[in-house]
Amino acid sequence: MYEDLNRERLLLAVDCIVFGFDGDFLKVLLIKRGFEPERGKWSLVGGFLQTDEVLEDAAARILNQYTGLDDIYMDQVATFSKIDRDPEDRIVSTAYYALIDINQHSQKLSKQFSAQWFNIEDFPPLIFDHGEMVTAALKRLRTKAQTEPIGFELLPEKFTMRQLQTLYEAIWNVTLDKRNFSSKIRSFNFLRKLDEKDKSTSRKGAFLFRFDADLYDQHDRSRTTLNL
Amino acid sequence: MYEDLNRERLLLAVDCIVFGFDGDFLKVLLIKRGFEPERGKWSLVGGFLQTDEVLEDAAARILNQYTGLDDIYMDQVATFSKIDRDPEDRIVSTAYYALIDINQHSQKLSKQFSAQWFNIEDFPPLIFDHGEMVTAALKRLRTKAQTEPIGFELLPEKFTMRQLQTLYEAIWNVTLDKRNFSSKIRSFNFLRKLDEKDKSTSRKGAFLFRFDADLYDQHDRSRTTLNL
DNA sequence: CCAAAAGTGTTACTGCTACACCCATGT
DNA sequence: ACATGGGTGTAGCAGTAACACTTTTGG
Numbered sequence: 001m002y003e004d005l006n007r008e009r010l011l012l013a014v015d016c017i018v019f020g021f022d023g024d025f026l027k028v029l030l031i032k033r034g035f036e037p038e039r040g041k042w043s044l045v046g047g048f049l050q051t052d053e054v055l056e057d058a059a060a061r062i063l064n065q066y067t068g069l070d071d072i073y074m075d076q077v078a079t080f081s082k083i084d085r086d087p088e089d090r091i092v093s094t095a096y097y098a099l100i101d102i103n104q105h106s107q108k109l110s111k112q113f114s115a116q117w118f119n120i121e122d123f124p125p126l127i128f129d130h131g132e133m134v135t136a137a138l139k140r141l142r143t144k145a146q147t148e149p150i151g152f153e154l155l156p157e158k159f160t161m162r163q164l165q166t167l168y169e170a171i172w173n174v175t176l177d178k179r180n181f182s183s184k185i186r187s188f189n190f191l192r193k194l195d196e197k198d199k200s201t202s203r204k205g206a207f208l209f210r211f212d213a214d215l216y217d218q219h220d221r222s223r224t225t226l227n228l
Numbered sequence: 229m230y231e232d233l234n235r236e237r238l239l240l241a242v243d244c245i246v247f248g249f250d251g252d253f254l255k256v257l258l259i260k261r262g263f264e265p266e267r268g269k270w271s272l273v274g275g276f277l278q279t280d281e282v283l284e285d286a287a288a289r290i291l292n293q294y295t296g297l298d299d300i301y302m303d304q305v306a307t308f309s310k311i312d313r314d315p316e317d318r319i320v321s322t323a324y325y326a327l328i329d330i331n332q333h334s335q336k337l338s339k340q341f342s343a344q345w346f347n348i349e350d351f352p353p354l355i356f357d358h359g360e361m362v363t364a365a366l367k368r369l370r371t372k373a374q375t376e377p378i379g380f381e382l383l384p385e386k387f388t389m390r391q392l393q394t395l396y397e398a399i400w401n402v403t404l405d406k407r408n409f410s411s412k413i414r415s416f417n418f419l420r421k422l423d424e425k426d427k428s429t430s431r432k433g434a435f436l437f438r439f440d441a442d443l444y445d446q447h448d449r450s451r452t453t454l455n456l
Numbered sequence: 457c458c459a460a461a462a463g464t465g466t467t468a469c470t471g472c473t474a475c476a477c478c479c480a481t482g483t
Numbered sequence: 484a485c486a487t488g489g490g491t492g493t494a495g496c497a498g499t500a501a502c503a504c505t506t507t508t509g510g
Contacts, residue, residue, distance in 0.1 A: 006278035007239060007241055008239075008242060008276075008278060008279045011236075012239055012240065012320055019464075029483075048235035049235070049236070051234045051236045052234065053309055053311075076306055078304055078306075079304065079322050081277070081282045081284075083281075092277070092283070094307050115469070119298040143371075144438060151458090162489080164487085177348065177473075178490085179475085179490085180387060180490080183491085199482095201489095202481085202487060202488040203483080203488075203489095204479070204482095204490090205480080205481080205488095206488080206489060206490090227471095233476050297496085301463095329505085389462085390462080405500075406463085407463085407464065409501075410463080410464085411465090412498095412499090427508095427509095430462065430509095431461075431462095431510085432461060433462080433510060434462060434463090435462085435463090445460085455498090455499080458508105458509105458510100459484085460508100461506100461508105462505100463505085463506075463507100464504090464505080464506100465503105467500100468499085468501080468502105468507095469499085470499075471497090471498085471499105472495105472496080472497075472498090473496075474495085475493090475495105477494095478491090479488090479489075481488100482485105
């Protein structure tokens with residue numbers, strides 16, 4: 001290797017694209033920055049990688065700071081390095097997305113950080129390159145949801161077939177046929193149908209399901225795409 | 229945001245997984261390290277991000293240093309941050325993979341850096357977390373090759389149907405039926421069949437094809453997977 | 457004339473898409 | 484009794500997988 005004389009020590013940030021689902025729309029959590037630079041503008045939640053941390057831990061720590069949640073599904077998206085992405089310093093940032101059950105997100109924390117949920121198709125201009133990060137994260141989520149059962153991370157533990165369908169419709173911005181959706185999903189054999197019904201949306205009530213990781217592990221993984 | 233008191237300036241490295249195809253196998257380029265730490269062990273080619281560079285430029289610069297090639301397809305894989313991944317310093321590294329035509333790779337440079345091509349299914353132990361990087365890069369290549377016509381980056385400009393098939397067989401470690409492969413590929417309408425034949429592998433000679441980016445751009449992208 | 461690779465088409469099957477009616481229940 | 488959402492099956496279609504023989508030509 002040649003000597004890298006210009007090698008530079010820099011700050012490595014972690015920014016989190018927090019996705020949630022409110023029953024109708026796929027949402028992203030943004031905060032109104034309470035500090036400079038760009039105070040008062042919308043931004044992703046983020047922070048800096050610390051000495052004793054790996055990126056995944058930093059992402060989890062930051063997510064916890066802003067949502068109070070632990071043990072959340074997160075996935076690395078990419079690392080962004082434009083020279084002037086932060087005007088004050090050379091900061092490279094690794095983006096992670098998180099999938100949370102929007103109802104577990106503490107209202108209190110939301111107030112504390114002036115956080116708000118925005119529809120993924122319609123969020124305000126963001127500072128720096130955070131808009132690109134959201135776009136990249138969404139793309140990754142869409143792809144990932146095609147091969148792995150991660151949709152459940154966005155729902156309560158128990159959910160109806162209808163909720164699940166609406167979720168996937170929101171993720172891919174499509175409309176699906178409920179008969180095809182339901183038979184396809186059931187053919188994967190990773191849902192356990194419960195005896196309970198959710199009566200909040202109809203008089204008849206809809207059966208609740210639960211994602212069952214054991215069933216998923218047994219299940220033959222030869223069909224690689226969910227192609228709902 | 230809380231004050232990040234432990235925020236740390238660190239070195240950001242870039243490591244490149246250079247893929248090549250020798251006509252039979254998918255290969256990865258490794259160098260025998262000529263410097264400490266871990267002198268004499270096998271390693272990916274890498275370097276440090278410099279002050280005036282974005283990651284993509286650093287990756288291209290490093291690739292050029294070791295192969296002499298310019299204007300090469302590269303794609304970010306992920307950023308690796310284990311605390312002691314480099315025993316001497318806290319170094320975080322972003323991995324990129326590159327797809328090159330193995331025959332354009334200068335033998336001279338190969339000698340200079342004690343570089344060698346290894347079959348992707350059978351490469352030696354690597355320093356640090358470079359083995360994980362190769363695994364992650366291969367996984368990404370396999371996925372990407374399913375939705376984008378990147379295989380051509382690994383072949384000479386003109387290639388036979390047979391070469392293309394062998395390439396995809398090597399990427400996915402499968403065997404394909406040549407009739408199905410050829411009709412599927414031709415149905416995508418992004419190959420231009422030339423009048424020339426390659427007579428090096430048979431008396432009859434095999435027609436040469438060329439990937440045509442214009443045809444690809446016109447072509448309806450509704451079929452998102454190549455599913456060869 | 458023979459060996460070796462190139463080139464090509466058909467059939468069965470599987471999975472996807474499209475589509476409509478009855479059910480259960482609270483008011 | 485009716486309005487509302489829940490739940491289910493089938494038939495046509497499209498794309499995939501499996502499969503074998505003829506062509507070309509250098510030696």
